[in-house]
Structures are given as structure tokens and as C-alpha cells.
Amino acid sequence: MxxxxxxxxxxxxxxxxxxxxxxxxxxxxxxxxxxxxxxxxxxxxxxxxxxxxxxxxxxxxxxxxxxxxxxxxxxxxxxxxAPAPVVVATGRVYATTTQLAEYLGEAVPVDAVRLLTDASRALDDALKTARYCVDDDSLPTEPAVAAAFAEAVCAIVQWWGETGDPVGADGGWDSVSAGPVSLSRASGSQSATPMAAGNLPPRALAALQRVPGCHLSFGVWSSW
CATH class of the missing domain: 2.60.40.10 (Immunoglobulins)
Structure with a gap:
């Protein structure tokens, strides 16, 4: 083609x-x-x-x-x-292909830009009621938050590659807690979005949990 x-x-x-x-x-x-x-x-x-x-x-x-x-x-x-191959992401994408390669420890797939874009949208869906400081491009300005978002997006891409589960159907939980972070969802409840916070892969949640002064609850992540 x-x-x-x-x-x-x-x-x-x-x-x-x-x-x-x-x-x-x-x-x-x-x-x-x-x-x-x-x-x-x-x-x-x-x-x-x-x-x-x-x-x-x-x-x-x-x-x-x-x-x-x-x-x-x-x-x-x-x-x-076919469209010309895309090597530079447009719009709000929280991680670069270099960051993804470093996270995976291997060469990234040729459609890595699309995967990072989709994963960034999935993270936005999961955290759509969150509050944090952003710049004119709606990207987080706090280095710790930006790093957490980049790691979470890379974790989502890795999860998709490992499980073939882009909607997080296998990521259900009743309750999860780690330090100041607490999440809960009733058994059998349905997510309102393709990837609500409860369906983020564990490594993505862990990346968000490591940000100091953050609280994640009921699909809402906030940096105060």
C-alpha cells in the first residue's frame, strides 16, 4: 500500500x-x-x-x-x-516515544504515536474531574505530575500490549488502597467511560499514587 x-x-x-x-x-x-x-x-x-x-x-x-x-x-x-506515517504527536499527549522506549526497555511499535495519543485520552477519561495546574496547552506544569502522567500513559500502552484489553475490562476491583490513596467501586458496577480510574492498569495507578500530596478517589485524581 x-x-x-x-x-x-x-x-x-x-x-x-x-x-x-x-x-x-x-x-x-x-x-x-x-x-x-x-x-x-x-x-x-x-x-x-x-x-x-x-x-x-x-x-x-x-x-x-x-x-x-x-x-x-x-x-x-x-x-x-495510507496517510504519511506520523512521528510527532499533535494535541495533548503526556509521553514521548523516547519515554515509552525507556519505560518498555525495548524498541517501540511503529504505531507508538497513535498508542500514546489513545492512552493519553484514556487517562483524561479516567481523570476528567481531576484538578491540577496546567499550561496553555492543558499539560500539567508541576514536574512530579507531568512525570506521573508520562509514566501512567506508558503503563497503559504496555498494558494494552500485554493483555489486548484496551477498555480495561479485566481491571475491575472492589477496593484498593495504598498510603493516602483509596479507590472503591461496587461489585458489578459499570464504568461511565471506556477507561474509568478503576480500570486503569495497576502500574498506571501506581505511578499516580507516587505523586506527593495527591489523592485519588472514585475516579478523581487531584493535586492540591
Whole structure:
């Protein structure tokens, strides 16, 4: 599957073909905009026609061939183009791929940016009523809180990789306590969000619990 920005060579085999055969190509982008007809180049054997195609958008592209003369036909090909790989996160993400690699102690998966973004959203869902100081990008300003969030997000990604449990379905508990931290939930109760605080993986909860002066209760984490 090509990525955005790739240049590919479209090919069409025509049989039978002879000196009267002519193949042209119209490329329609995912935006529905067709190109002007491209006169393709015939390869040495005279039966295969080629044309360069530059993929500028993600989505489905249609390659429409029109052959006249001997071997006359109309052929269509659908090509799925992937977005350019993302290496820099956008929006509120609490950990970098470097932090994730250091946490895991190994190379991160190629979709690490997406996983960190999803894990950051999951943490936001779990702590959506929490209070802590933030900057203009809504990122925590206290170093201890930022470090805890980064570690928690990395722990969530690791948990997903180990359990295949992105909604925390196996993370239910009735009560958990450690020092000043106390959590409780009635047996059989349902979380209001895909990953409420009670369904954060244990290592993520532990990271939050280590922040001095913090209290985590009923899915609410606060830094006072």
C-alpha cells in the first residue's frame, strides 16, 4: 500500500496489441478530481503500458485506463493510499516515544504515536474531574505530575500490549488502597467511560499514587 507522497508506476498489460494500440490513463483523486488524460509509455515488449502516478492525498484513488486500437478496452483499478506515517504527536499527549522506549526497555511499535495519543485520552477519561495546574496547552506544569502522567500513559500502552484489553475490562476491583490513596467501586458496577480510574492498569495507578500530596478517589485524581 503506498503512502501519501509516494510516486508509483501504474502498469497495464494489453493483449492482443500491435502498432495501432494506444493506452491513456486518467487518475481520480479521493477528492473526486480527475487528472488530464496521460499518454502512457509502452515497454519494450509492446504489451505493457506504464505511467507515473503521484499520490498526494490519503484515501481511495481510481486509475482508469482507456485502450484504443487493437486490444481496445476500459480498465479501472482502485488504489488505497495510507496517510504519511506520523512521528510527532499533535494535541495533548503526556509521553514521548523516547519515554515509552525507556519505560518498555525495548524498541517501540511503529504505531507508538497513535498508542500514546489513545492512552493519553484514556487517562483524561479516567481523570476528567481531576484538578491540577496546567499550561496553555492543558499539560500539567508541576514536574512530579507531568512525570506521573508520562509514566501512567506508558503503563497503559504496555498494558494494552500485554493483555489486548484496551477498555480495561479485566481491571475491575472492589477496593484498593495504598498510603493516602483509596479507590472503591461496587461489585458489578459499570464504568461511565471506556477507561474509568478503576480500570486503569495497576502500574498506571501506581505511578499516580507516587505523586506527593495527591489523592485519588472514585475516579478523581487531584493535586492540591
Amino acid at each position: 503506498p503512502d501519501v507522497g509516494d510516486t508509483a508506476t501504474a502498469r497495464l498489460a494489453v493483449a492482443p496489441s500491435d502498432g495501432t494500440t494506444l493506452a491513456t490513463l486518467i487518475v481520480t483523486s479521493p477528492a473526486g478530481i480527475p487528472s488530464l488524460p496521460v499518454v502512457t509509455r509502452v515497454e519494450a515488449d509492446g504489451s505493457v503500458w506504464t505511467a507515473p502516478v503521484v499520490y498526494t492525498l490519503a484515501g481511495l484513488w481510481r486509475l482508469s485506463w482507456t485502450v484504443t486500437g487493437t486490444g481496445a478496452s476500459v480498465e479501472h483499478e482502485i488504489v488505497s493510499v
